[in-house]
Amino acid sequence: MNRLIAPLALLCLVTSLAQAEIKSISPADAKALIENPDPSQRPHVIDTRGGYKDYFRAHLPNAHHLNFDTLRGTDHGVPVQYLPDDLTQILLTRAGVDKTRPHLLYADGAALPNDEILSATMVAYVLEKFGVNDILILDGGLSAWKAAGYATTQEYPDTKSGNLSTASPLPISLSVDEVLKLKDQPGHVLVDARPINEYLGKDDVWLRKGHIPGAISFHWAKLMAADNTHQFKPFDSVKAELTAAGLTPDKNILVYCGTSREGSLLRFYLKHVAGYPHVRLYEGSWKEYASLKQHPVETKANEPK
Structure with a gap:
């Protein structure tokens, strides 16, 4: 048996x-x-x-x-x-x-x-x-x-070419113009996934300090286990915190960060762990926005909508 x-x-x-x-x-x-x-x-x-x-x-x-x-x-x-x-x-x-x-x-x-x-x-x-x-x-x-005690290797696989011949990019990304157009519309939430010090402009990293006006802060690491930042927390354990931040499934959520990696994790969690239907990523993120000096920045924290 x-x-x-x-x-x-x-x-x-x-x-x-x-x-x-x-x-x-x-x-x-x-x-x-x-x-x-x-x-x-x-x-x-x-x-x-x-x-x-x-x-x-x-x-x-x-x-x-x-x-x-x-x-x-x-x-x-x-x-x-x-x-x-x-x-x-x-x-x-x-x-x-x-x-x-x-x-x-x-x-x-x-x-x-x-x-x-x-x-x-x-x-x-x-x-x-x-x-x-x-x-x-x-x-x-x-x-x-x-x-878990599972084996690793140093051998290379014999990778064959893939097939994306019929692929056309899906509309899951955002341009800066789309962010500026949508961020203040009813039912939309703009969220910055960087650490809070970068959101508030208290860093030595970025060309300009702060965040896109109107954005709320939600650091991606809040979604990960304390003893392993590669392990996602169960949705039930973070649902209240997401709700308190105004990140709920009825919203159109616009995500960005520094270079789009942090934003990609927040988007992955909201879309594919929590099951939120409308989550898009601003690919240019702060690295691009900071270079566009015609657009304003702010350093004050915003309250959730």
């Missing part, structure tokens, strides 16, 4: 994941998918860490390394802007991204100031934007995988 338990459990897992979706997944469930006896059902595993030497030292079995920052570059003097769509599609295809497959994303670094989880949510955002609708983020990251 014991011989039937593992196949039966795997069958139940595969059945539960049969419908494509975007969500987080436990290390145990991720391991079961990676080890599926049917290779055609295994996910395409993507290591999104910025440190390629970290990937060389250890990564998940069959993980392809896609440094998140290869998807961005300086444009018209403004750093870390998303690349043009045609270049992004080439890079994703080269990385094996395929609309017909599930994708398992992860990074590492369990404690702040390490924020590599933002790499995973940023890549997930880009994949979703290009029409990939089967995306799993490893809850707890590589740290949780190792803590």
